[in-house]
Amino acid sequence: MGIIDDNKRQLPIAGNSAPTFLTTKVDFVVNWARRNSLWPMPFGTACCAIEMMASAASNFDLARFGMERMSFSPRQADVLICAGRVPYKLAPVLRRTWDQMMQPKWCISMGACASSGGVFDTYSMVQGIDTIVPVDVYVPGCPPRPEGLIYGLMMIQEKIRNESLADGSLRKEDPEGAGKPEANSLEVRALTGAFGNSTQQEKISSLAQTARPGRFKDLLG
Amino acid sequence: MPTKKTIELSRGDSDSGNMLVNIGPQHPATHGVLRLLCELDGETVLSVEPDIGYLHSSFEKLGEFRTWNQIVPLTDRMDYLAPLMYNCVYVMAVEKLMGLEVTERCKVVRVLCMEMERIFSHLLWLGTTAIDVGAFTPFLYAFQERERIYKLHESFTGARITTSATRIGGMMADLPDGWTDELKDFVETFPETLDEIDSLLTRNGIHLGRTQDIGIISSSDAINAGFTGPNLRASGIDYDLRKDRPYYDYETYEFDVPIGKNGDCYDRYLVRMEEMRQSLKILSQALERLPDGPINVEDPRISLPSKTDCMNDMESMIHHFKIVTEGVRVPPGDCYFAIEGSKGELGMYVVSDGGEKPIRWRIRPPSFVNLSVLPQLAEGHQVSDLIMINASLDIVLGEIDR
């Protein structure tokens, strides 16, 4: 997202000055209202979507958090829950859905595949949606249990509790950034590099005699 | 990329008045990231084109870089609605290629798993199809029953969905104590819930109106289009792999295969409901005949030796080391093995060159072929019928896009 310092978007009652008694009280009420009535936008793709459905069903019940109204229209949603693996073909859809959401908005990356590519370090999989949209909470797991997702949602609630209307940087959004990836190319390279055991698992069957597949040779400036 | 977009004609030169509407890929009613590109004349669908690939995770490519046992966790991420079934069919294909016969106990346990998964998958289908028609209650009932199966998954394998329970030559572990009692309890109490959902939907006027005579396909068209599974049986063709190409002693179990007549959405619904009841029959028979004995094949080159053996015996230690670091070796050849999956004929085609990783791992995805028939089924229907037809095909995008 952009780095425009747009002071014109501040609310009149909240300035850039130190918080006063009035602003903290207003913050308290606004944050309480926001965090207890989050409308999640379920961007469910794969197995994590089933766990998300299970957490909305009767056993784990998201309704007690005020989140039973799953908004499938991004215009009416507060939290984007990206549940499941996101291939490059789906990446522009995700970005567009995020752009269509109104501020205030938050994003949960549910599951290992959404957070970092998970098991799929392959040619078609986005290695973590934080290269595409700004993420607030990452929920690890493959898939995370419904309790895990609920814990992630409670972390968002905690984050909202500590927000302040006086802080303009929280709701800043650069209109020029719509449709563009969240991370620039250096950040993408840092976030998506192969790590751990993944670097050892690039060999095909030891008996097959094939040409060794080449690594990428382009360097994106 | 628009999520839902309408392009209206305003150029004046083309006055057909048709609309081109995108349903998806992000949409609640498409059962996954499926994009349906519809050409509409008002509410009537003139043509629909499914656009897939929004979940392409390159499983088949990844399989070429993983050892035979390392592919098992990949299999349950494909059809996340019936993971144990995929685990089973993959190792069954590899075991057939190796010419390996698993133990009797393992066979019955795998049959238990597969039939349990059939119910598991059909319950989700039931819940989401009911939501598509507008009925929310069956969804909650179905998910409550699914929670019981989740508990069974978890006590057996440690995970609710991504079970990875099978290994070449056997299972990851034997059944825990009390698992069969819990499954028996499920088998005995599940018919009540099924009857309740049945009473809500089967003779419900709204449901009948939404599903009867919708999406009809004749039996010859169904065969030509590659339909398998409940979709094909609803059109009147008696093709069930458990009867026609039996595996794991299915010919010794007593069960019926429901066959439909008209090939419409209602018949597909009835076939799947009845299949759940027949699966319960198979489950109770299998529970009765579950033998004692080892769950894994005794061959130390294939199954991991027990820890006590490894600590006491040098050979077992070496076998353990080789299996874990190198992997199991499968003789050269290729094998196509299919089971009656919950969505249709689920096949795995594995090609080996004698090494520890496959040369090619191909999944024959039933939903891929079933979905390709959607344009034929939905032509001429209304948009809401299109959603109903899509739901009645029982597709899962993880398997379609692999």
Place this chain on the structure above:
Amino acid sequence: MEQLTAIFGSAIVGSEVQCGDQQVVFVEPAQSREILEWLRDNEEQSYDLLLDVTAVDYGSVPGVQVVYQLWSIIHKKLLRIKCSLPENRLEIRSVVDLWSCANWLEREVFDLFGVDFVGHPDLRRILMPKNYSEGHPLRKTFPLRGKFSREKQTKIALEQDYEDYYRPEQLGALGIDPVNDAD
């Protein structure tokens, strides 16, 4: 498979039995469609269900082998037909007019292996994005992580023009000219 050799002669390159009971027949690509048509229509064979069309890239051998899995519902028999295509001529006749399920299956083989199916009504990519330029993923010469760097893949993914998501004839019918209308 003596009948096949009797009728088609040299087009049948060989046959074997895999895993105890799986019949495999190797055919020449030139006559593959005629052989499959005969297998479907002949009374004694009647392989009316095409289960799968796929391909294997062995790596050690150049070229791609196209594999058809056939099942006869009446006679309850399984058959595998294999067709090796040389690297410089990756094309084979399409069987869409015999079995309509081959439509998507062949599109997938084209997408992932680059095999051209002659006579296919609508041969375009199905799993990868329409303008995917890195190649054909399931070939052995294609690296697991793709030929481009992650930065480039992310950039390409998010820069797709939304008119790419429609076929030219759909846009044309609506009066949108993707080439000349620049926006």
